[in-house]
Every structure is written in structure tokens, then in C-alpha cells.
Amino acid sequence: AQSVTQLGSHVSVSEGALVLLRCNYSSSVPPYLFWYVQYPNQGLQLLLKYTSAATLVKGINGFEAEFKKSETSFHLTKPSAHMSDAAEYFCAVRPRGSNFGNEKLTFGTGTRLTIIP
Amino acid sequence: NAGVTQTPKFQVLKTGQSMTLQCAQDMNHEYMSWYRQDPGMGLRLIHYSVGAGITDQGEVPNGYNVSRSTTEDFPLRLLSAAPSQTSVYFCASTLSTGNSPLHFGNGTRLTVT
Numbered sequence: 390a391q392s393v394t395q396l397g398s399h400v401s402v403s404e405g406a407l408v409l410l411r412c413n414y415s416s417s418v419p420p421y422l423f424w425y426v427q428y429p430n431q432g433l434q435l436l437l438k439y440t441s442a443a444t445l446v447k448g449i450n451g452f453e454a455e456f457k458k459s460e461t462s463f464h465l466t467k468p469s470a471h472m473s474d475a476a477e478y479f480c481a482v483r484p485r486g487s488n489f490g491n492e493k494l495t496f497g498t499g500t501r502l503t504i505i506p
Numbered sequence: 507n508a509g510v511t512q513t514p515k516f517q518v519l520k521t522g523q524s525m526t527l528q529c530a531q532d533m534n535h536e537y538m539s540w541y542r543q544d545p546g547m548g549l550r551l552i553h554y555s556v557g558a559g560i561t562d563q564g565e566v567p568n569g570y571n572v573s574r575s576t577t578e579d580f581p582l583r584l585l586s587a588a589p590s591q592t593s594v595y596f597c598a599s600t601l602s603t604g605n606s607p608l609h610f611g612n613g614t615r616l617t618v619t
Contacts, residue, residue, distance in 0.1 A: 398546065421605045432510075432596055432610035433549075440605045479548060483603065493539075493564065494608055498548040 391416055393482045395497035403505045408467040410500045412454075412480030415461065420482040422463045423494070424454055427477045436478070439463060450474070475504045508532050512597050512611035519587040519618045527582040527614050529597030537600045538580040539608070542566065542593040549596065555580055587618045 396411040414420055422439035437448025444456045450473075454465045465478060480497040513528045531538065539554035551564030555574040569591060571583040580599075584591060594615050598608040 423607055430612075432612045433598075433608075434610070435607040438605055438607055483605075485604075493551055493554060495551075496541075496549040498546060 391420060391482050391484050391495045393480050393495055393497040395478075395480050395500050397500055398498065399501050399503065401503040401505055402470045404472060405469050408452075408465070408470045408474065408502065410465040410478050410480075410502065412463045412465065412497060413461050414463065414480075414482050416482075416484065418485055419456070419458055419461075420484050422454075422456065423481040423483075424448065424452070424463075424465050425479045425481060425496075426450075427479065427499075429476075433479060436465070470502075470504050472504050472506065475502055477501045510597055510599055510609050510611035512595075512614050514614060515612070517614060517616050519584070519616065521587060521589060521618060523587050525584050525587065527584075527595055527597075527616075529580045529582065529611060530578050531580075531597075531599040531609070532578065533599065533601070533609065534577060535599035535601050535609070536577065537603060538574070539564070539598050540570070540572065540580070540582045541596045541598065543596060543613075544593050552582065552595075584616075589618045592616060592618045 392415045394413045424436040425433040427433045437446045439456050447453045452467045477499050479499045483494045510531045536557045540552040541549040550566045553572040555561045594613050596613050597611045600606045
């Protein structure tokens with residue numbers, strides 16, 4: 390079964406510093422990969438998705454993620470953190486294929502990002 | 507365009523009570539799903555539907571029931587509420603699968619006492 394691991398349930402960075410949130414998946418065939426952001430008391434919002442067109446994916450709010458097949462990773466980065474980036478971030482995977490049941494999206498346990506002024 | 511709408515936003519139930527969480531989408535999406543979010547556990551899939559009249563169980567279906575009579579609506583029923591069902595519930599939909607992202611509602615915060 391598909392699984393996804395997010396290392397670090399809490400990450401703190403200073404304003405202006407690099408943000409790095411880690412995501413690793415476990416499957417022999419690279420799945421579809423997504424990053425979502427959740428602000429307090431809100432639903433989840435799509436940041437970016439991997440479609441296999443390019444290994445470096447750019448998303449909203451200056452975030453980007455790089456797909457590395459050899460490392461089964463899809464880490465999320467942002468060069469310079471802003472106070473408004475404080476939120477919880479979720480990595481999610483969906484297996485490739487057209488069999489019934491493959492529509493399900495599996496989420497990691499999330500990483501709460503705190504920005505230090 | 508409202509997207510995915512969930513009601514109510516907050517609900518308090520006593521153990522043993524039943525209730526229905528409502529979810530509606532106006533994007534003509536075939537696929538709809540319910541997740542629950544608990545601290546440290548991410549989002550876990552409860553039930554999902556790939557079209558009107560078709561539903562299936564997710565990872566944590568026990569104690570919940572769903573039906574899909576129309577494309578737009580996908581209600582989640584708690585048959586006999588238990589404190590373990592205290593959680594935040596999210597409904598989501600997508601046009602198709604593959605690399606199509608889920609669109610989420612704003613959630614229902616449920617407390618069972």
C-alpha cells in the first residue's frame with residue numbers, strides 16, 4: 390500500500406531563512422505527489438503537484454518542490470520564509486494506474502511550520 | 507462558485523446521538539471523499555465515492571455511513587456517536603483522479619462528550 394512519511398512534525402525557521410519540509414514516499418512506481426497547506430481553522434489548499442513533466446515544480450506563494458526518484462523524495466522548499474508562511478503542511482500521494490480504488494489520496498502526518506521574527 | 511461547502515462548522519454531540527454532516531459541491535466533480543483530521547495523524551480517509559450511487563470504504567470507516575444520491579451531495583452519517591469520533595471532518599472533491607488535486611471544504615469540528 391502507498392505510504393508517505395513527513396520527517397519532523399514541527400519545524401521552526403527564522404523570517405528570511407530557507408524553509409525545507411521533507412516528504413518521502415514508499416512505492417516502486419513513482420506516484421502522483423502533492424503538497425497542501427492548511428492555515429488555522431481552514432481547509433487544505435493545494436500548494437503544488439508533481440505531474441512528471443519536470444522534476445522541479447513551482448507552486449504558489451514562492452514554494453517549490455523537487456522530485457528525486459533515487460531518493461523517493463518530494464521535499465518542499467522556499468528560499469526566504471515569511472511570517473505568513475506559518476501553517477501546517479501536508480504531503481500526499483496517489484498511486485498511478487486506473488484500477489478502481491486508485492483514486493484515494495494518502496496524506497502524511499503533517500509538518501507544522503513556525504516562523505520566528 | 508462556492509466550491510465545497512460543509513455544514514455545520516461546529517457540533518457538540520452526546521455519546522450515542524446520531525447526526526449527519528452535510529457536504530455539497532458545485533463543480534460537477536465525480537469523486538468525493540470524507541477525511542477526519544486528528545493531531546499527529548494527518549488526514550485519514552473515511553469513505554469515498556466515484557460517482558452517484560457508488561461508494562466505498564476508506565481507512566477508518568467504522569461508525570460512519572455514506573450515500574451518494576446526486577453528484578453534488580455526499581453526506582456523512584454518524585450512527586451512534588462515540589468520544590473517539592471527536593475530530594475535525596473534511597469533505598473533498600475532484601474532477602478526476604490521476605494528478606487532479608482535491609478541493610477541500612472548510613471542515614466541521616465535532617466534539618462528542
